[in-house]
Each structure stands twice: as C-alpha cells, then as structure tokens.
Amino acid sequence: MARGALRGYLRPQEPRSDLYELASDYPQRGGRALRASLCISSARAFGASAAEALNSAVSLELLHNAFLVHDDVEDGSEERRGAPTLHVLHGVPIAVNVGDALAVLSLRPLLQNRAILGPRLTLRILEEASRMAGETVEGQALELAWRRDNALHLGEADYLRMILKKTCWYTTIFPCRVGALIGSRDTVDLDRYVRFAFFLGAAFQIQDDLLNLIGDHERYGKELSGDIWEGKRTLMIVRLLHLASPEERIELGRILGLDRGTRTLSDVEWVRERMDGYDCIDHARQVAHGLAGAAMHEFEVAYQEVPPSRDKDFLESLPTWVLERV
Numbered sequence: 001m002a003r004g005a006l007r008g009y010l011r012p013q014e015p016r017s018d019l020y021e022l023a024s025d026y027p028q029r030g031g032r033a034l035r036a037s038l039c040i041s042s043a044r045a046f047g048a049s050a051a052e053a054l055n056s057a058v059s060l061e062l063l064h065n066a067f068l069v070h071d072d073v074e075d076g077s078e079e080r081r082g083a084p085t086l087h088v089l090h091g092v093p094i095a096v097n098v099g100d101a102l103a104v105l106s107l108r109p110l111l112q113n114r115a116i117l118g119p120r121l122t123l124r125i126l127e128e129a130s131r132m133a134g135e136t137v138e139g140q141a142l143e144l145a146w147r148r149d150n151a152l153h154l155g156e157a158d159y160l161r162m163i164l165k166k167t168c169w170y171t172t173i174f175p176c177r178v179g180a181l182i183g184s185r186d187t188v189d190l191d192r193y194v195r196f197a198f199f200l201g202a203a204f205q206i207q208d209d210l211l212n213l214i215g216d217h218e219r220y221g222k223e224l225s226g227d228i229w230e231g232k233r234t235l236m237i238v239r240l241l242h243l244a245s246p247e248e249r250i251e252l253g254r255i256l257g258l259d260r261g262t263r264t265l266s267d268v269e270w271v272r273e274r275m276d277g278y279d280c281i282d283h284a285r286q287v288a289h290g291l292a293g294a295a296m297h298e299f300e301v302a303y304q305e306v307p308p309s310r311d312k313d314f315l316e317s318l319p320t321w322v323l324e325r326v
Contacts, residue, residue, distance in 0.1 A: 248274060
C-alpha cells in the first residue's frame with residue numbers, strides 16, 4: 001500500500017533524466033519499508049485506518065531515501081541495496097540535488113494530511129516531523145564530527161546518544177509517536193512510547209552494524225566492512241578503542257584518521273582482526289540482545305492499554321525480528 005502511494009509521488013515528470021527518474025532509483029531498489037510499516041501499524045493499533053496514516057508513512061519513506069542519498073555522499077559509500085550508490089553513478093552534485101528533491105517531496109504528503117485528518121492534527125504531525133528531522137541531522141553531525149576530528153575517546157554512552165538522534169528518531173520513535181498521534185487523535189501522551197522505540201531502534205542499528213561485518217553480501221546489499229573503510233565509530237570500534245593496547249590504539253588512531261581513499265585493505269583487515277581478538281562483535285551482539293529485551297519490557301508498559309490486534313502483535317514482534325534479520 002505504502003509502496004504504491006510512494007510511486008505516485010515519484011511519477012515521471014520534467015526534468016526526468018536529471019532529477020525525477022534518479023529520485024525514484026533508491027525506492028525502486030526495494031528495502032524493508034520498516035518505518036512506513038511501523039507508522040501504519042502503530043496508527044491502526046490505536047484505532048485508525050491505514051488510509052489515515054498513509055500520507056505520514058509515505059512522507060517518512062521519501063525522507064528516508066533523501067537521508068540515504070546524502071549519507072552515501074557524506075560517507076563515501078560505494079554500494080546501496082545491491083547496486084552502486086547514486087553519486088558513484090551520476091556524480092556528487094547530481095546526487096546531492098536528488099537528495100534535496102526527495103526531502104522537498106516528503107513535505108507534500110504531510111500537507112495533504114489536511115484533507116483526511118484536518119488542520120489541527122496535520123499541524124501536530126508537522127511539529128513531530130520538524131523535531132524528528134532536527135534530531136536526525138544533529139545525530140549525523142555528531143558522527144561526522146567524530147570522523148573529522150578522529151575522535152578516539154568515546155564510550156558506549158556516546159555511541160548510544162548518537163544513534164538515539166541519528167537513527168532512532170526517524171526509524172522508530174517518530175513512526176511510533178505519529179502513529180499513536182493519528183490513531184488516538186492526539187489524546188495519549190506520546191512520550192510514553194519513546195523508551196520502547198529507542199531500545200528497538202538502538203538494537204536495529206547495532207544489528208545493522210554487525211551485518212556490515214558478518215552479513216551475507218547478497219542479502220545485506222551494501223559493501224561488507226564498509227563501516228571500517230569509512231571510519232565510522234560503530235559500537236565495535238568504540239569497544240576496540242577501550243580494550244586495545246597502547247600500541248594498538250596508536251595504530252587504530254592512525255587508520256581511523258585516514259581518508260577513505262588512503263585506507264588500504266591491510267588497514268581494514270588489521271582492524272577486523274583486532275575486533276575478533278577482543279570479542280568486539282560478540283560484545284555488540286550481547287548489547288543488541290539486551291536492548292531488544294528492554295524494548296520487549298517497555299512494550300508491555302507502554303502498550304498495556306492498547307486492545308489486542310494483529311497490529312499490536314506486529315509491534316510486539318519487532319524486537320525479535322530485529323535480532324533475527326540477516
């Protein structure tokens with residue numbers, strides 16, 4: 001349902017070859033549509049119809065793809081969803097403009113909520129969207145600054161704060177909050193769903209970081225060990241920085257301080273071997289399981305008054321799904 005509506009906003013128009021055909025590239029490559037599904041299921045769990053949540057879900061998918069295009073440029077990523085990234089195919093200037101276009105397009109379905117939800121609820125959703133977008137770019141700023149400054153004194157709390165803002169707000173917190181907002185007609189306290197959504201989103205991100213190292217390339221759809229090539233401060237890197245010997249820490253700092261283009265395969269392999277030697281991957285897996293368990297607990301607390309339904313069951317199943325996805 002959401003995919004069909006998404007295509008409606010990406011229909012061919014001029015300029016086709018330089019903008020709108022490119023804007024439809026990433027969405028056509030597939031993806032899980034987790035954010036849209038979470039938004040619609042949350043709304044239906046609170047009594048709304050899928051149609052009432054559809055515009056907000058489509059907006060989120062458009063913005064998600066805008067973020068992906070820009071993230072790939074900022075990270076120097078080479079592969080997305082099993083194919084070369086947009087800037088590799090068409091150059092950085094074109095890719096940045098396509099990302100901008102997707103972000104602009106994401107506003108249209110939010111404004112079209114007026115015809116279905118009325119002006120007051122539409123404005124409340126726009127307020128939530130504004131906060132979500134702000135949190136996300138602030139989280140991205142943290143991550144980019146760590147790489148620019150070659151930050152080596154980071155703890156797990158720093159990492160969790162970064163993914164709270166960069167990943168969780170737009171992947172899980174916003175969909176849960178807006179779904180509840182639509183379904184309840186703004187009669188429930190939205191803050192009570194933040195803890196469940198944060199734990200869920202954090203487990204999702206750590207699992208994603210793990211798949212970047214140990215996932216199946218065909219199913220993962222991105223460059224394996226790409227996070228090491230890009231110098232990202234994943235939980236595994238943070239753990240390695242904490243456990244490495246003084247000599248190893250110096251070498252790790254040297255490697256992380258390089259630009260992607262000057263890192264070598266031997267540099268990446270050195271980091272990967274040290275991760276294995278210090279059980280950084282197993283540690284991250286344990287943290288992800290702990291966060292998923294916390295999400296299950298918080299679900300029981302936050303959704304205890306929501307009546308049974310298939311959509312509530314779906315929401316409850318997500319912490320387990322996050323850990324099992326490959």
